[in-house]
Amino acid sequence: MSEDFEDAPGMRHLGLSPWLQTAWDLRAAGNFIGGGTGTGLLIIASLGAFDGLYSPVLLLAGLALVGLGLFSVFLEIGRPLRAMNVLLGGKRSWMTREAFVAAVLFPLGGAALIWPDLAKLVWIPATAYLYCQARILEASKGIPTWRSPLILPLTVVTGLAEGAGILLLLGTLFLDGGAPEWVAGTLVAAIAGRLFVWMFYRRRMVGGEAPVEAAAVLIRFSMPFTLGGNVIPIAFLVIAGMQPDIRGAALAAAGLAAMIGGWAMKVTIVTKAAHNQGFAINHSPARGGGESGPGFKPGWREVTKDKQ
Amino acid sequence: MTKWAIVADLGRCVGCQTCTTACRHANATPPGVQYRKVLDMEVGTFPDVRRVFVPVGCMHCDEPPCRDVCPTTATTKRADGMVMIDYDICIGCGYCIVACPYQARYKVSKPTFAFKDQQTQNERARFDERLLGVAQKCTFCVDRVDYGLANGLTPGVAPEATPACVNSCLSKALTFGDTDNPDSNVSKLLKRYKSFRMHEELGTGPNIHYLWETEDE
Amino acid sequence: MSAAPAGGGGKVEKVQTYCYQCVAGPDLMTVKVVDGVATEIEPNFKAADTHPAEGKVCVKAFGLIQKSYTPHRILTPMKRTNPKKGKDQDPGFVPISWDEAMSTIAERLNTIRAEGLVDGNGYPKVAASFGGAGTPTQYMGSLTAFLSAWGPIDFGFGSGQGVKCYHSEHLYGEFWHRGYVITPDTPRTNYIINCGANHEASGGVCGVYRHAEARGRGAKRIQVEPHLSVTGACSAEWLPIRPKTDAAFLMTLLNVMVHEASRDRLDLEFLRNTTSSPYLIGPDGWYLRDPETNKPLLWDEKTAKAVPHDTAGAVPALEGRFTVAKAVTLGADDERWEHADVEGVTAFTKFVEHVREYTPAWGAKVCDVPEARIRKIANEFLDNACVGQTIEIDGQVMPYRPVAVTLGKTVNNGWGGAECCWARTMLAVLVGALEVPGGTIGTTIRINRPAANRLESFEGCLDGFMEYPFNPTDRDTWKANPVIRNAYKMLVPLVGNSSWSPALGPTQFSYMFLDEPQDQIPRATFPEFLLVYRTNPVISFWDTDRVASVVSRMPFVVCFAHTRDETNHFADILLPDATDLEGMQLIRIGGTKFQEQYWKTQGFALRQPSVKPQGEARDFTDIATDLAVRTGLLEKYNNAINRGSHGVPLKGPNWDFSIPLDKAPTLEEVWDASCRSASAELTGGAESQGLDWWKQNGFRTIPYPETNWFLTPALKAKGLRYELPYQERLTRIGRQLGNRLKEAGITWWDHQLTEYRPLMDWHDFPGYWEQSVVEHGGKVEDFPFWVVTARSMQYAWGSNMHIPLMREVSGNVKGHDGVVMNPEAARKVGVKEGERIVVSSPIGKSVSGRVVLSQGIRPDTILMMSQFDHWATPVAKDFDVPSMNRLTAMTMQLTDATGSGADLSRVAIRKARPDEQGRSGEKGRRA
């Protein structure tokens, strides 16, 4: 990228091995954070509506998070004046589809503020939106840590964990009597799911599906994430169950930790373990009358076998 | 049908970057934006080492992930295989950049010049505002190819109808032509030599073919 | 769709011109000009059938647009306002008018003319430095005519000659087979042993093209070199040899070929009849000669008698010892001995015995390469030699020997260079592959004449060899006093006395002797006037700090300046010339040129202005004419133009386009007349198209026979032989030179005299550099690494470090960013990729740069590519990449007999301290 060239990376001949993509930075990560947490919240709140849960605060917060996410990514695009062109690619692009879904989600969510019954429908576009986000990452064939099929369940399940988490938090702050009982259970389930998928995801990335450097980032991230974003929330939930006097605070803390854990994971995957594919050759060529030689895949654990 | 492709003979390429500069001239790209560039790879450990020069750039993939993700339809694939960007539609979201497994795409948001803030005469003459903030990449010199086709020339044979990098190559490492035509220059090379394509396992169907050894007789 | 790049509209012209930025040119190109602005460089497709590389130009040519338009360009003449000269002094250049600049210069020159062109010590008062291996003349219009009109000029202030060139090859190559530069006959060769030549970086467009074609045919090249250069990369195999041991390697190959392989694998016919192998050597080491004619004798197997070498019908014995009834031997200085019943040994037998000790086991130890590989290479060379086969080219049947040996910089110059050249030539000789299709051949000549055709450059001498224009060493005509400061004529018989010789002499002496006066020769004086064009010795020579110090003390320096640089930092006047895309000149193309330019055509090409000169830049021809007028030399200058000093004689057998002698010609007049003459020359006087035609057509050629690429048929046609393996003439000349120096009381050239010997042998050449450590007061073990350098195609000879495009694309090629070293070496020093190291040499100089790790280099060697280390040149001064030039010792001890040194030094390496991490190298360097 030209931008890279300007600050003249020390050694310019490097850049065979995968390097960290720079096209999407924190602004893009913001979209996955806002969109994931927002839709997670909306999904759970919407499904909760069947159980009698109705809170404009939750709806508003969910929509605001999704909106902030979209605004964040708007800041990243090179030609903001043409932003509406984003709607042209519906035939193939999950980004367009995400925008389409947003066009349903916002009116519906807004309407649900007026007609509470509609809240029961919000989970539909919210789920679609979350799914679109997962597919956006998965379609990024240039970034091995994104294109993994496991990114789909990971994105969805963390969205739910973050949603449940923020619900606990907001519930403590804004809902009389806090969030409903089952939210904590949902959070436990979502965290369990997230840890489970994460384990597999991490193993596959480290096992050779991601470039060495990206895998190293994931390895470094894994322990703090497991503890801070998953074990600690569970611990807080346990504390909440055991110590009724601090139950509210413990639930809020559990929710907050679970949500921030998800955010940290997204920042890590989108901006830190986001090394591109790099370059590779299957064979070294024969030079004139010489012999050909092995292939080379710099920056990857496994060297391509010479398929002679 | 026609399918334009480049055949790069790794046995010939010397890594001189003449193609890189020829492309920089032909497409008037800003500093650092190399639609064509040639990598310098070192394989093995001392003393059993090889050094391989690998011309890379947009592969004009059969199934281009860049096109698949583009939310604006700015990136398209022509019937003859060329993957194109419409700079007037592109919003510069950068999605195609992360979708491309060949690191072929660039986005430059502000005017950049060889001598920092001093724009030279040739840079002024060729400055293209349309390219700011949008995605850009190798076009297979589509303007030359189309000019040639319109004038009855064979792309890859007549220099006026051939990508600038291919024209400039000192070692004749680069050949441009139609792989759908069994008698074309590129098809003949692919018959005579063993070849591979980069990251083929990703299912992109790239259209730069790398020759690495003569086909056994 | 919006894919077409911008700026294509407007009025589009495609201007045909040439690039001759590097010594591997000229190459033909087209400049695309849109509305008067040059926008693109392209190959000249119209020359696809004429030019040996299909009319292409290399990466450097693409830098010319930025070169024209760089904001750093000097756009007006400038004068220095700060009388103090020093690296740390701001010269205070201020713009002046052309008139002021030219009258200042003329005033100086006229004073010199009035007081005498030569100073009291016998040295020319005017000196000129034009580096670039002759390329500046391709851009200086008719300045050459002015220089010729002027009279004595010291052209000996080098800018890399001797250390950055193929010095031993130039001299010995011309001596043995009229080859100033030696290449394979690449289009036909199948096997190349390449010790360090960097074809893919410095062989130019044609070199790269030809070698790629050869690879396409399946030709095999073995690269023998301490690091894996781009040329090594493009070779079939790489053999990482210990620096400066190539001579041992090549001699080992000779050993395998004569002591392990059966004789019939050699080209015995060639050895017998085309070389001096059968000449009989007497016990005193001189040829046994016929007492009547003084002709060397050989043993005729038919008559079992010693007969003169040119005896018709004789069957020379190649090997053996024979008793000769009566013979004489001729020594140095007319010594003559008579012999009766004396034993004569054939030169070949002497040679065989001489290389006996160079066994593969020995070579493997010296060179640090596996013994088996040496043997394998020698045998593959023999296998591929096709001894006995012939090939027909243009109806002429010639031997076909598709094997070649090439040598690169540092291998073929400095101590050990002569030995490499000899061993290489012997490898070719053993299989008859010298100067025949497929073999090892010379490109062109620069010491002999006529330069245009080396096949016509010789007559035979008494000994049956090609005559050679040695500088005299006999008592009567030896030059006891140097004619220029570097004393080439006095010290180096082989360098001859052509217009190129002064710049081929020991050019470092021009700088050295100013501060280190040598016994028994007049003290070197600073020239009163130094002219510099297209060269930057303060960067590109060895021990550059020392060169800077000398240049800073030059009384008056005029530099043609494109941008500021390290040499013109010390100038008094800067002049902007209309550069590559702006000036006009007609040059000769075709035939055989320096590097791998072997054409099947010859003719002329025009460099014409593609765009208007920037600022007040002036065409060189106008500048030269103005100088001629102001110095009162107009008539001589015009005369020189008419004679063709600028490239084309204006008068031929049946044409005459001479310009009048009394009138200052305009730019157009000079080149129109030149174009007309060129047209006439190419058509035998039938046509006379002028400048307009040439502007339209760019170039014009007539056929040049491919058979002219090979010298052997011409040599045989004259009944001559190559003087190989035995060096009687050189030995004699060396002795005579020794005698002369002794008579003059000169001892400082004694060591150099050891290079003159009949059969070249291995000395511990790396040891010479180790000895240099000791001479500088160091301990060898404190300098455990070797530093070497390599050219880069993006920069070689280009004077183009200020062009950002070159900087950008060179970044794709490893080594342009710092110091290349093996991870094992890095471990020893305790540094990692990208960390900064300080590299010091025995002369007490240090440079610093970042580590570039590579498996493609020996652990005992580091590589500093190209020649960076700029401190004044715009753009380049921010590179922060070191150069080895600052580290290389410039000493008598490291100067070989041809006057050259090598790009090599022992160095110490340490990790830079935190306070040495500055972006600009300066900080690190000061430490």
Ligand code: SF4
């Ligand atoms: S190489 Fe990249 S930019 Fe080119 S078509 Fe393929 S995915 Fe798209």
Ligand code: SF4
């Ligand atoms: S011009 Fe040709 S030889 Fe040079 S780097 Fe490009 S592809 Fe390789």
Ligand code: SF4
């Ligand atoms: S720089 Fe040398 S090789 Fe390159 S185009 Fe010019 S003359 Fe030819």
